[in-house]
Amino acid sequence: MSDQERIGGDVVVETLRALGAETVFGLPGQHALGLFEALRRAPDLRVISSRVENNLAFAADGHARALMAANPGGPAPVTPMIVSTGPGALLTLASLQESVAASVPLLGISSQIPVAGLGGGRHGYLHELTDQQASFRDIVKSVHVVRTVSQIPTALREAWESAATVPFGPVWVEIPQDVLLAPTTLPPITSVTASPAPLAPLPELVAEAAKLLGAASNPVILAGGGAARSGAHAELKALSEALRAPVFSTFGAKGVFGWEHPLSAQSWMEDWHSTEYLQNADVLLVLGSGLGELSSNYREFAPRGTMIQVEADLGKLESNYAALGIHADVKLTLEALLEWVPMRESDGRAEAAVAEVLAKVQSRLDSQPVEVERKLIEDIRAAVPEGTQTFWDMTIAAYWAWSAWNSDNAPIHTSQGAGGLGYGLPGALGGAVATGGPVLAVSGDGGAMYGIAELATAVQHELDVTWLIVDDGGYGILREYLTGAFGQSTATELSRPDFVALAHSFGVSATLSSLDNIGTDLGKALRTPGPSIVVLPALLKMFAATHLEK
Template sequence: MSGTGQSGAPGTTRHVRDEEIPNTLLSEEAVLPGGAPPVRNGGDLVVETLAALGATTVFGIPGQHALGLFDALSRSSLRFVSSRVENNSAFAADGFSRATGQVGVVFLSTGPGALTALAGLQEAYATGVPMVVVASQIPIEGLGARRRGMLHQLDDQKASAANVTKSQRLIQHASGIPSAIQDAWTEAISSPMGPVWLEIPQNVLLNPVMVPAVEDALAEPFDNPPRTELVKEAVRWLAAAERPAIIAGGGTRRGKAEADLLALAEKLRAPVICTPGGNGAFPWNHELSLQSWIEDRHTTDVLEDADVLVVVGSSLGEVTSNYFTLQPRGRIIQIDAEPRVLESNRPALGIRADAGQALAALDEALGSVLADSPRKEPDWNGQTPEQLVARTLAQVADRLDSQDLDMERKFMADIRAAVPASMQTYWDMTIAAYWAWSCWDAKSGQFHSAQGAGGLGYGYPGAIGGAVGLGERVLAVSGDGSAMYSIAELATARQHNLPVTWLIVDDGGYGILREYMVEAFGKATATELAGPDFVKLAESFGVPARRTAPDGVQAALEEAFAGEGPNVVVVEATIGLFAPTHLAD
């Protein structure tokens, strides 16, 4: 939050000429006589370092203690995208990073502004998205002095970010800014990747500096290879395995391990299933692909029957384990860059490594072993792996056939048919996304969802960040409940004329919670919502919008995709969620 006070109140700042800013906010020395441009300040060191490291874009909202940052931003080549809520700034930077592979950068104000961003940072932290967050701070003399009662003051602001960022730094001297940002950037891009937090006091940002302009900066990710003895042991297991299978989690995509995953799977002839975070890591229609039906008893049976189960970039958590019903009978090889993930849910041969480096090492070592001693043909109880996969997917289809889900399946198929193969999509926590976790063929585009932390409101601001980074149209999908979390960002999309199509599925409430409560208690409580006319609301922002029935969603989306700038498609429909087993089971 910007946190500026009422106009004319003592000590407030109106966004006016530098010479009108009170001396408490800007040193007199920072403005040369005659109104000449201000000399370089701490904020300049921030933006110069970020640009030298390769940043192109910054997301955020201006604030009183951050004025030095934004003053410097006006003198830089960095593009600034101003959100309307700080949480959405974090989501947008997250979406930008996922779409482009670049580091997302966020500028935050102090206190309420910084705290409001934390839920967005939780998603980035849980999903491993590299971000650099620069938050302002109150003047140095107020740090740790709660009794002074400064605006936005917290006892320890960076402590608030400790649960949702890899590290937190307080920079107290301008000369320390370039090195601190370079170190933070290095940490953000090193596996396990994630957001890092820096905060800089107001006067450090505003005061003139003697430090010369930053000319270059270098940040290379730390190497994170697998240990040799662990690779040898894993290969020994795999070479002897008769029924190997692979779970590809989000770490597979973050480690850019798709090619090595494909090579290893084909050497082993191992069925592969992708988690929601891993969706797209393995070719959807490959003869070894179990696709993403991770929440299904039939695919769970296959994973349980594997004699060696390779888990890449996943904790085998709630969704991946089909809500902890997965009970593997074979041995597990678990690969993850985050050591705290290893064996967090199941005993395993834990390999702490970047997924790309680990799979490359496994594939090379296995190739050498098999060249000398070919393994015997895989046998899944009399079936080849390819037969097993085809049979399992047929069983999944049969299960869905038994549940009266024709409308839902056609609705998702129509969305997939409308979306170009290369278009990136962003999904909020809504029933349509729960379907997409399992049934969405990402094709050559990328699939992004908020399953890491599971907070509402990710879809639209994430898509805004994607559109900014890619310069091309993206799709956001939300329910009416989650849409209200980010409805203000229609102004952001309109202001920057961003090519984002927003599909809002309006069922009049929190559909997921409604289903859960009815199933658990026979009734739902506090799930029904009064809501706006989303079409009229979008149009009031100057954003074209239309309403359609579920059977018209394909045509409506195709029309929206052909448009310019932002647009909205609203579908009024109640979508049911599939059960992971036959209803009679």
């Protein structure tokens, strides 16, 4: 094969470039060689590698989230990811589950065994699965199959549009080995474009919602992740101020509404005072949330008034609570509502109610022995330079951050959508690729071991990531859950490495910190270009979330 001879892999790369891709996350494999040869011949397309496919998918997820946070309301930053057949593809599934839950637009591309071996049966190919598509169908938004080179541009365009159509999400394309390697007479592909269809609300439903909100004496807004994904920041602020409606934010919506705004009740979604205020609204406008387990305070939420739910995911519409359901993009719906709802003069009641809720939350925290945890979050937040994006694993510090983190000028990305371990470092690596850094990753020692190999990735690609590892000697959250439920824990205590020494072996600077020095040490690491680790030995605990007088 000459350097000039174009193959199926070149058509894939050309199509991705035409669609707007500038970065591809990829890990080679035997059946995907045609793709990686094509990437070699496309120097204007940056390739970011990884050590394990699940971390590659987390990194691609972090890349897309960082781009969305940097440009809210802009075009969906679909991020391509390329892996090989069978084991390589399957390793991405847990990560893709997180991307689906968090509505992150990824374009996964997998090789396949040769076309002759497809269609069932067992042909003895390396990495062969009887039906690889079946493993992805119930995880991703859509699966797209290529069987000839000429199908590549259209399949990739359709997949890109699917990923970029609200609700955003990951999609999957599989292309056989021989198709990727096949010589092609197709001309170079330069004109493929994707046009995701907008999901506008029905006018009659907008009119009814505006009527309900206009007549409400105590309207309240609950902003969910869909509000953040749609980039509805300005529209949400305008509607809240027009209605004088307090805004509560779910964990997935942090940053969509100003943390210190007088109408911001922030995101203490596991606190009964927040739940009580939400359920006492005479009209509750829910924007881009399915009111799942966390957002409903573990199903304790029981609305007493009328609920309006705006949701782009049809399957989530009224799936947990009866409502006036509007299947639409949040931003487009708020734009329409703003043309209908009346402007109310501020009498200070809503602001006073918000201040009272937040004071009750703080009083409850003051009554618990959680000074260490509260100060730690404050210290981390103070150490983070303005504009720095943060990526959090499933660890006790992250559980605190879900509620307490001020996301204004410090966006937070977490894996609480699906709740899998290992997101922190690889997600941050993708974020650093997107923004240039610095970015912050936060993990526990248990979650850190899922991604420790990616320190090599950080070094290889010279990524500006500071990784905070809170070392409590085990799976801290599960230890607390098991002890709380049964009085003792099992399989939660972990042997772990000397993280500082391990970091040094990768050529990464590392600091062993303490609760007294964490702010200083973290700030210094974040100001120093390149990868670094700060290890904090600390045994943290969760707050008691439910008010005793509930």
